[in-house]
Amino acid sequence: MSADGDRDDAQRAAREATEALGAWAAGLRWDDVPADARERLQLVLLDSLGVTALGARQPEQAALVAAWRPAPGPAPLVGGRRTTTVEAAAWLNATALVRLELDEGHKYARGHPGAHGLPAVLALAADLGADGADTAAALLVAYEVAARFGRATTLRAGAHPHGSWGVAGGAAGCARLLGLSAGQVAAAVDTGAGLPVAGAFASALDGNPVRDAWLGAANLSGLAAARMAAAGLARTTGTAAGSLGGLLGTFDAAELTADLGTRWDVRHGYFKRHASCxxxxxxxxxxxxxxxxxxxxxxxxxxxxxxxxxxxxxxxxxxxxxxxxxxxxxxxxxxxxxxxxxxxxxxxxxxxxxxxxxxxxxxxxxxxxxxxxxxxxxxxxxxxxxxxxxxxxxxxxxPNPVGDADHHPLGEAEVLDLLSGWLDDDATVAAVRTVAAGLPAAADAGALLRELAR
Structure with a gap:
């Protein structure tokens, strides 16, 4: 077969898989998720919010917020004692989340699915006053779609995984929260796959904080992709085959739908007890x-x-x-x-x-x-x-670090113990625990989430 034929086949496979993934994401309901996957998502949320609050306290993050001059708005800066616009919260919370290399990750996705979409979904939920169960479902969609794109993508040597394949997950989660149709969610995912950052791993080794900005950009791009789909300005064309595949590495579209609905990748992540890669x-x-x-x-x-x-x-x-x-x-x-x-x-x-x-x-x-x-x-x-x-x-x-789900998993007690030691602040630990545990039952996710800005 010709090179053009191979490209056409790859693009077709990516388009069809993205459409199937969009239909799954649009139809997901929190009550239909297995109990252990729901519990794990809430634990990921607990860890992520606590680590974001810790990152917000670092002088580097405080300097970024001061330079940003975020305008008032409905979305909390976690641990930042203010609320701001959806866009500013998505960017600044994402960078705080990864500031200390403590955010939850996933070895099979070869990166950090949660960090690519959770800040954007939470900021959007605060703006919409979304139902807690819908917000939790959108968070899970963001995680699962990002993890599947991570499994599907093999980046070129020297590329860093922040901000590339995970944008599709943020787009999926935001589109799900907006209540878009299956076709629109697929279009948002496809658009997100066309908005990757091409980051060099050497930037992290050099200590260049642009690495943290890649996650801010990923969350902002996920929001943009979902809004484009809501406006009818997004299409599903199999973009990932060319962007994540041809340009940034290789892409196996079959990974997007493998065991869809039965395998929950959120179960297989790892929590960190060391502030390092x-x-x-x-x-x-x-x-x-x-x-x-x-x-x-x-x-x-x-x-x-x-x-x-x-x-x-x-x-x-x-x-x-x-x-x-x-x-x-x-x-x-x-x-x-x-x-x-x-x-x-x-x-x-x-x-x-x-x-x-x-x-x-x-x-x-x-x-x-x-x-x-x-x-x-x-x-x-x-x-x-x-x-x-x-x-x-x-x-x-x-064989694996402590905290890996397959080796020495950490439960809620262990995560809370880590957060308590790092934050040394019982009130903040109690607040993130209350939000993580109470989100699915909240009538207004925004009101609950804004407690994180106190």
């Missing part, structure tokens, strides 16, 4: 397991060898000049775990991240790709750590 988490877990057997003086650690999969082996830089750069450095994470006994948000802030003991130890960390660990992707994101200290060799291997 998820690829560093199994490494951090291994080092923390070994730490009681290591010398009290980190300068006595002679060498740390980290073996990991190819997705994570590029995070090998031994120096950083910003918080974000540290969050994407496995040597930083190793050194922080040894020196501080944690990789919480505080260790990457100034001046903790420049502790001389930490920076010296990071120079002695080596990161390598291990073929046997690579072969275990995607079900496992394993790491093997060897620490040589005081004439002894300490070895630990972990």
């Amino acid at each position: 998820s690829f560093t988490h199994p490494v951090a877990d291994a080092v923390l397991d070994l730490r009681p057997d290591l010398p009290a003086d980190p300068d006595q650690v002679e060498e740390v060898v980290v073996e990991t999969h190819s997705l994570g082996s590029g995070l090998a830089r031994t120096s950083w000049d910003s918080r974000l750069g540290a969050l994407f450095s496995t040597p930083f994470v190793v050194a922080a775990a040894v020196v501080h006994g944690s990789v919480g948000p505080g260790v990457s802030a100034e001046p903790a991240r420049d502790d001389p003991r930490l920076t010296r130890l990071a120079q002695r960390v080596r990161v390598r790709t291990a073929a046997d660990l690579d072969a275990r992707l995607p079900a496992e994101r394993a790491a093997r750590v060897v620490v040589r200290a005081a004439g002894r060799e300490h070895v630990r291997e972990v």
Whole structure:
């Protein structure tokens, strides 16, 4: 078959799959969702709101809000003590959510489905005064569609997953909340697939906060795609085949509808207990397991060898000049775990991240790709750590990080414990818990959500 014929077939497959996905999303009702998937979505919401509130407290985020000068409006800035327009809330809450690399993620989607659409859906719900059950259904649609697009997309080497395939999920969730027809939801999804960011992974390694802006752009684009569909200005043409496929990588349209209605991807995500890129988490877990057997003086650690999969082996830089750069450095994470006994948000802030003991130890960390660990992707994101200290060799291997749904899942009690420790604010933790638990039954989601701006 000719190249043109292959492209036509790929576009046709993408169009048909998008139409089927749109019909499913438009017809989804909260009461029809299995109980465990509903409970998991509420846990994702709890975690996401808490992490957003924590991100809002960071000086970088406060500076962004001040520079933005958000106008008054109906949508809350979570933890920001004000309400603003839908667009400003979607962008600013999304960037706060990912500010500290603590947002929930999904190894099979190879990224963060929730962060691409939850802020936009919540901002729109606050504006519409939407029914809580409809809002919860729209949040789940946003997550599930984004995760399916993540499964379907294999980005080119060097591309970062923020802001690309996930836009389709945000578009789907917003379109569902607007009550659009099956065809209109499909058109919104198709349009979202045509609005990706082409972000370079190196930007994250360099500590460039443009990485956070990609999620703001994704949520804003999802809103725009849904509004275009509502106005009758969107079409379903199989856009993903050319944008996510031909330009940014490869695209398998069959993944959009695989087990549709029976597999709930929200069940298979992971929560984070370390403020760092998820690829560093199994490494951090291994080092923390070994730490009681290591010398009290980190300068006595002679060498740390980290073996990991190819997705994570590029995070090998031994120096950083910003918080974000540290969050994407496995040597930083190793050194922080040894020196501080944690990789919480505080260790990457100034001046903790420049502790001389930490920076010296990071120079002695080596990161390598291990073929046997690579072969275990995607079900496992394993790491093997060897620490040589005081004439002894300490070895630990972990298959997945703590928090992975397939390995060591975290429940509500564990998530609340993490949020309580990070926020150190019982009132804020209680507020996000009340909103996450009470949203599906709320008569007016907006009134409930605005409690997050107090």
